[in-house]
Amino acid sequence: VLDQFTSWASFLWALGITYYLFLSITTQRVRSVDERTLHACVWGVATALTLLPAIGATYGHADGWCWIDESDLGVVWRLAAFYIPLWLLVLAICILTCRLSRTVYVVKRSALIR
Numbered sequence: 001v002l003d004q005f006t007s008w009a010s011f012l013w014a015l016g017i018t019y020y021l022f023l024s025i026t027t028q029r030v031r032s033v034d035e036r037t038l039h040a041c042v043w044g045v046a047t048a049l050t051l052l053p054a055i056g057a058t059y060g061h062a063d064g065w066c067w068i069d070e071s072d073l074g075v076v077w078r079l080a081a082f083y084i085p086l087w088l089l090v091l092a093i094c095i096l097t098c099r100l101s102r103t104v105y106v107v108k109r110s111a112l113i114r
Contacts, residue, residue, distance in 0.1 A: 004053070004082070008046040015089050015096075016042050022096045026103050049085065053077040 016038045023034065053074075 005046055005050040007082075008049050009042060011086060011089055012042040012046055015093055018093050018096045018100075022100045025100060049081050052081045 020034070020038065023029075
């Protein structure tokens with residue numbers, strides 16, 4: 001259970017930091033409310049994705065690093081509460097990073113032209 005929570009918290013912080021950096025550079029304004037919202041989202045989503053597999057009592061022994069058991073319901077929870085959201089999160093980080101890189105490139109190029 002602790003593996004699920006800490007894994008999600010670290011993944012979500014990576015997204016949160018990327019988002020915060022993106023907002024800081026693209027909008028040039030970041031409010032303290034955004035920071036509180038970020039904390040609420042990270043800890044709330046990590047908690048939710050940790051508690052959801054407990055509904056079907058699917059936490060248990062599985063091979064390798066997985067902590068959700070190998071039952072049919074466990075496989076569904078692995079996908080729904082870990083792998084699918086994880087890949088969506090990786091995609092979001094990639095998109096934000098590409099947009100951020102593009103913004104920095106455009107600003108740098110326009111500064112060099114002047």
